Amino acid sequence: MSDQIEKVSIVVSRGSLEGVYPGLIMANGARMEGIEATLFFTFFGLDAIINNRMDNLGVATVGNPAMRIPGGIKMPTWLGAIPGMSKFATVMMKKEMEKLDIPPVREFIEMIKDAGGELYACKATVDMFHLTKNDFCPQVDEIISVGQFYEKSAGAQIIFT
């Protein structure tokens, strides 16, 4: 048993759709395998748990040289700045995710919470952005400091996304 992962602590630091999903998928996937999972949202990653923002995350199309247009052709990076491009990419990505049964952010957060995952917001960022506990969705357990994060991560693999 000792060579198996028993606990993961996942840091979500980015607020774009493609920045948030890997952490959520990994946390949910951990719970599915019976692995304990803790999510720690920091900096713009907080948008994934802020009540009036979490339903409106978008794909970052600026400064993303890996961006492809439908059909697989590489998109020139300057095109990403055209108004509506991020919106378009977001709609496309959400459509593809729905096909794979990947839930929207809010539903995903609820699923992870119901699965026994823990969700925390980073205190430094909360203070910096002048946020309070009331700004977050009810699934958030607590606003914690980095020290508390390490305490809660005892024995866990820490994954930064």
Place this chain on the structure above:
Amino acid sequence: METVELVGRKLELDADGHLKNLNDWDKEVAKEFARLEGIETLTDRHWIVLEFMRKEFQEKGDAPSIRKLTKESGVDTKELYALFPKGPAKKAAKIAGLPKPKGCI
């Protein structure tokens, strides 16, 4: 080839320790697998999940995602994890006599 002796029969297992042949499965085998996973009794609620998973597998070739399970089987996420504490994906599939689910969600 790994085999296990359960309910007086020799059953073939795959590399993950799941049943190799779908048809080797019956309710007695499920009960034994459940016991090996630490679930002493399979309740009606367990059976809803197991039967839903088998039905989905036979139709689609893979076990359903947790999301599909909770949306369509009538057992919500919280209960699902209470029924199969060590991870519903792996454990429920094993008890249902199915291979480990391929999906990520």
